[in-house]
Amino acid sequence: MQSASQQLESQDIKVKLLLSGGHEYNIYLKSDAPVLHNLLTTVVARAYKQESTCHGLFQIPMNEGSSLLSFPSEHLVGVVTEPPILVQQIEEVKPKNTDIFPSYYVQIDNFFKPKEYKRLLEYVLKKESAFVPTSTSTNDENYRRSMVLYSFPEFSELILKKIKAMIPDVISKLGLPSFSISQIESQMTSHNDGNYYKIHNDNGSPDTATRELTYVYYFYQEPKPFSGGELLIYDSKISNNLYVKAETFKTVEPRNNSIVFFLSRYMHEVLPVSCPSKAFADSRFTINGWVRR
Ligand SMILES: O=C(O)CCC(=O)C(=O)O
Ligand SMILES: [Fe+2]
Secondary structure, three states: OOOHHHHOOOOEEEEEEEEOOOEEEEEEEEOOOHHHHHHHHHHHHHHOOOOOOOOOEEEEEEOOOOEEEEEEHHHEEEEEEEOOOOOOOHHHHOOOOOOEEOOOEEEEOOOOOHHHHHHHHHHHHHOHHHOEEOOOOOOOOOOEEOEEEOOOHHHHHHHHHHHHHHHHHHHHHOOOOOOOOOEEEEEEEEEOOOOEEEEEOOOOOHHHOOEEEEEEEEEOOOOOOOEEOOEEEEEEEEEOOEEEEEEEEEEEOOOOOEEEEEEOOOOEEEOOEEOOOOOHHHOEEEEEEEEEO
């Protein structure tokens, strides 16, 4: 769905939310905030009696995060934006088979404190011999090349605690309805010279279906000893009533000591890594996993 809100440079927008029952709330949002896009498309969908693409609960932090406004999407009657944001004409908001649903992600820098990050790098270098080659659910040999470490109790507890604390903020930044977490999985990976992971999603099989969010934490030695290894997250479109990959995508730089969150259902891939030294210590390392509902 194409709306004018997507074309603005990021700026602060004063947004008055008009809710059923005559309630009004003033909030401030960035013009490129996914939640603003969802608010506008919800109003547009109601105006044209379409199914909203974001049915569910809105949860919007207020007063610099000290309070949270929650309301079901069907209670949203209107939105007043200052400066004005025009949503384009009916022809362009009608869902067509060719509509692109943009993918959204959140990337947070300085995830581990410097001491934790240093300890993690020292740890991974000692664990080289415990890493094993990765496989995929289809066992296709040319789909994925990397190494994985499944057990690292010294860090999995710490990362789970930090991720749990971040989830409410991540959910709100992604404009998602909240959900209760049943489990958070984690693994450590290394990508060395020529390694990659072709286009896939992370919840496409019965045993992965409850994965809601994927997270990837990146770490490596400085100066950066490899190139490539970008994460591409594809936008979606609807074809035959199914979400499928669009041609367009977002490119995520695997920034040192940053963590990325996105919907596990998005199609994504890891571009080939070039690591001239081929030394394990020079790999693109991650701790990644999935938040299950
Ligand atoms: O390493 C990355 O950037 C993403 C890894 C990934 O997609 C996965 O393990 O499912
Ligand atoms: Fe993945």
